[in-house]
Amino acid sequence: MRRADRLFQIVQHLRGGRLVTARMLGEWLEVSERTIYRDIADLQSTGVPIDGEAGVGYLMRSGYDLPPLMFTRDEIVALVAGARMVRAFGGAAMARSAEEALVKIAAVLPDSEKDRTARTEIHAPLYVVSQPDREKIDAIERAIENRTVLTLDYQDEADKGSIRDVRPLGLWFWGKVWTLVAWCELREDFRAFRIDRIACLSAAERSFRHERGKQLADFYRQMEDRSPHGPAVSERHLAREG
8 A cells, every 4th residue: 555545544444533643553554663652753743633642642632634526426326336346357356446436425425416426326236256366466466566476276268278477467357257467487488378267376475577579568569560440459368378
């Protein structure tokens, strides 16, 4: 989580006049209490009215709030529709975050706009993606963020199995399946892996640094060179397995 996002989350947890300890904040945000102490001090220095001290707890005085978010009707529809689709097709953590985002957006919208979230009649079916695949999506997303090498037990289109270490670079959703694009250390090339064909994945307990020729930008350039129609990435381009 970026530091700016963490500071925002701290303010959100302190809203409503609740007494919250540094330990509680650290557990929620998965950082140390020392980090929370520094973040609280930084927020106080910018004028956020947080009272309390280390070892006791913190609360935010009433009267402080984020400025109202001024969305147009079309922007509200897009946010609600997007959150509902993420809930249906994304990872488990993505789905929870989408729901929480809608609650927070509604909390800071002007009263005249709040009911528009409920009136948005754009829906997506629930439980489209299986729970195991949701967990894989979340694990891969974290690995991409942290640059963690993944070990995949993979079954290709011909049901041929293989074990390989990959550098995860990006996730694509095609309306039916999710695809991981990665640098495959076994093949020494870019490869695409359908999430529903990954029998098992685990962190290889080592990270990777971006290297020239092995990054997502290099993958895009490779696709552009291969495509007669320009740089657009198609499902056909991402179908290269094995």
